[in-house]
Amino acid sequence: SRWCLITSHKLYSSVYDPNEKTFEKLLIANRGEIACRVIKTCKKMGIKTVAIHSDVDANAVHVKMADESVCVGPAPTSKSYLNMDAIMEVIRKTRAQAVSLNVSICCSCFIYRKQKCQKGVTFIGPDTHAIQAMGDKIESKLLAKNAKVNTIPGFDGVVKDADEAVRIAREIGYPVMIKASAGGGGKGMRIAWDDEETREGFRFSSQEAASSFGDDRLLIEKFIDNPRHIEIQVLADKHGNALWLNERECSIQRRNQKVVEEAPSTFLDPETRRAMGEQAVALAKAVKYSSAGTVEFLVDSSKNFFFLEMNTRLQVEHPVTECITGLDLVQEMIRVAKGYPLRHKQADIPINGWAVECRVYAEDPYKSFGLPSIGKLSQYQEPLHVPSVRVDSGIQQGSDISIYYDPMISKLITYGSNRAEALKRMEEALDNYVIRGVAHNISLLREVIVHPRFVQGDISTKFLPEVYPDGFKGHKLTDLERRELLATAASLYVAEQLRSQRFLGTPRIPIAKSKRSSWELSVRLGDGIYPVAVSKDGSSFSVEVDGMKLNVTSEWNLASPLLSVTIDGTQRTIQRISRNASGETSIQFLGTVYKLQILTRVAAELSKYMPEKAAEDTSSILRSPMPGTVVAVSVKPGDVVRNVIYICAFSLYSPQKFLLDA
Numbered sequence: 001s002r003w004c005l006i007t008s009h010k011l012y013s014s015v016y017d018p019n020e021k022t023f024e025k026l027l028i029a030n031r032g033e034i035a036c037r038v039i040k041t042c043k044k045m046g047i048k049t050v051a052i053h054s055d056v057d058a059n060a061v062h063v064k065m066a067d068e069s070v071c072v073g074p075a076p077t078s079k080s081y082l083n084m085d086a087i088m089e090v091i092r093k094t095r096a097q098a099v100s101l102n103v104s105i106c107c108s109c110f111i112y113r114k115q116k117c118q119k120g121v122t123f124i125g126p127d128t129h130a131i132q133a134m135g136d137k138i139e140s141k142l143l144a145k146n147a148k149v150n151t152i153p154g155f156d157g158v159v160k161d162a163d164e165a166v167r168i169a170r171e172i173g174y175p176v177m178i179k180a181s182a183g184g185g186g187k188g189m190r191i192a193w194d195d196e197e198t199r200e201g202f203r204f205s206s207q208e209a210a211s212s213f214g215d216d217r218l219l220i221e222k223f224i225d226n227p228r229h230i231e232i233q234v235l236a237d238k239h240g241n242a243l244w245l246n247e248r249e250c251s252i253q254r255r256n257q258k259v260v261e262e263a264p265s266t267f268l269d270p271e272t273r274r275a276m277g278e279q280a281v282a283l284a285k286a287v288k289y290s291s292a293g294t295v296e297f298l299v300d301s302s303k304n305f306f307f308l309e310m311n312t313r314l315q316v317e318h319p320v321t322e323c324i325t326g327l328d329l330v331q332e333m334i335r336v337a338k339g340y341p342l343r344h345k346q347a348d349i350p351i352n353g354w355a356v357e358c359r360v361y362a363e364d365p366y367k368s369f370g371l372p373s374i375g376k377l378s379q380y381q382e383p384l385h386v387p388s389v390r391v392d393s394g395i396q397q398g399s400d401i402s403i404y405y406d407p408m409i410s411k412l413i414t415y416g417s418n419r420a421e422a423l424k425r426m427e428e429a430l431d432n433y434v435i436r437g438v439a440h441n442i443s444l445l446r447e448v449i450v451h452p453r454f455v456q457g458d459i460s461t462k463f464l465p466e467v468y469p470d471g472f473k474g475h476k477l478t479d480l481e482r483r484e485l486l487a488t489a490a491s492l493y494v495a496e497q498l499r500s501q502r503f504l505g506t507p508r509i510p511i512a513k514s515k516r517s518s519w520e521l522s523v524r525l526g527d528g529i530y531p532v533a534v535s536k537d538g539s540s541f542s543v544e545v546d547g548m549k550l551n552v553t554s555e556w557n558l559a560s561p562l563l564s565v566t567i568d569g570t571q572r573t574i575q576r577i578s579r580n581a582s583g584e585t586s587i588q589f590l591g592t593v594y595k596l597q598i599l600t601r602v603a604a605e606l607s608k609y610m611p612e613k614a615a616e617d618t619s620s621i622l623r624s625p626m627p628g629t630v631v632a633v634s635v636k637p638g639d640v641v642r643n644v645i646y647i648c649a650f651s652l653y654s655p656q657k658f659l660l661d662a
Helices: 032-045 061-065 084-094 103-116 128-135 137-146 162-172 195-213 270-286 318-325 329-338 419-431 442-450 452-456 463-467 479-500 601-607
Strands: 025-029 048-054 068-073 098-101 122-124 176-180 189-192 218-222 228-236 242-254 257-263 292-299 305-311 354-361 379-381 389-393 408-416 434-436 518-525 528-537 540-545 548-554 563-567 570-579 584-589 592-600 629-633 647-650 657-661
Touching (some): 025 032, 025 084, 032 048, 032 329, 032 408, 048 061, 068 084, 128 137, 137 218, 137 270, 137 305, 176 195, 228 270, 242 270, 242 463, 257 318, 318 329, 318 354, 318 389, 318 408, 354 419, 408 419, 419 570, 442 592, 452 463, 479 528, 479 540, 479 548, 479 584, 479 592
Parallel strands (some): 025 048, 025 098, 098 122
Antiparallel strands (some): 176 189, 176 218, 228 242, 228 292, 242 257, 257 354, 292 305, 389 408, 518 528, 540 548, 570 584, 584 592
């Protein structure tokens, strides 16, 4: 099962009541892991599902899981998953009674649903007024003020142009945050520390907002330096009842997008938690909210909290709330949409244990903490054998990670009776996660969760740039860890040499000499070359590195992508990513992939006579750092460019498009 089992709170939605009728068929206007997530609950509730998909997603996991599927257009989201007319036609043809919507089309669908959709179709989520009010950051901030919710000081109107942006920023006082009124997910957001950055931020934010949301309106507010990002999960019905389901700590971010989340937060005390929850519920009631939603806050070092925005959807990080409360939020949303009242009171909502979520992306973490990677998942194995692990994903081995959609691979969630237990299980789960064919951010995630600052709970939204001011470089090996890696790599090399001498358990050459028992090797790691001596003792190897002996034991199942190795009593899970005939091999160790070359001493001596391959001359090449589409080149052949400075301006939030200005 992919679900955390919370046996001590069985009363919370772990069992569906078959006598409680909801819908017979539900259409899911989404893709990927969230579509799969909705389908799982629908199956539990006996609801048939209809999946929509683009032509490139015809073999996607959510399509295979659904009872029915319909293609709604080509790959670009604007022509498929955001194509409202096509979706409405699918609703009509399949006679779906309810629709779970992609948040990007919620507003437009709700506005036109009476004209475009047949009577009797229910939309899973809040009503039109709440979505429009909370989807507009300017209006939502005014509503929050009226509901007595703490808000960030700033300008409450729409900023007209760059000059007005500068004037407002000066009045508020630098630094300021420029953000898209209709935005979300970190898109259309810029921090400005002076007038020049305000003008530049206004230009880029308005362009990105128009591209991502079709709405270039911007607002400006005071930037709270070094805050925590903590959000409150709310759940409300159509009968005036509303609950807050505790908080989620979402401070580990890159480019204003969350990377690691956990529930509860290490920072909040019961009084602050209650105050934040009560204000979140007050805002939900003020807009007559009826569904699951999230009220996000910024919290400073003195535990003062300020309303940031309200997301009128099921958040990516909702599983950690489900783990500590035992509630199935999708099931609760479906019940509320059908008109049932909430089954629980505020006093019923527990904090049971601790849950941590890591967002696993097809991204290169060594480039700006994660630039998108594309390709086919040639090998994929989720760590579901690790206890108390849940994986929400919408992909499988053979799936393509393309430029058209978000590069998320999965949400990896671990649960424990306390934070230390949940983090230890996350560490084990990351080590056991097999992903081949694309770059991924496993190394960054693992480094974050074992970092002393994170373990102590000393975090903020600036955690990544503060801990890695020069960018992420991977795990830095201690001397002991370096010896462990060298010993493991050498043992793996010898185990492979011994296996190659046998076929179906017998020697390949009957007259072969007796087995060797010792090997003298030379191992290159980084800029260092290390002599390593290996001797075999049964299924174990005794390895001498730096004058110290280490005992390395394993089952040596070389066909498995995962290899459990015990080094002097310390268990490690490693992955051999690649190898070639020249002795070069790549091993994932402690989350980071290390490149080594293992040769016999004789081969190492002879290798110095081998000519080195010349490095590629890239002086005349302008190479994009990530996949995308060039939308404009501001020069043409024959133009004279003085004081040549090339500026590659592209959106890290929308990797499909970037702009080149010369």
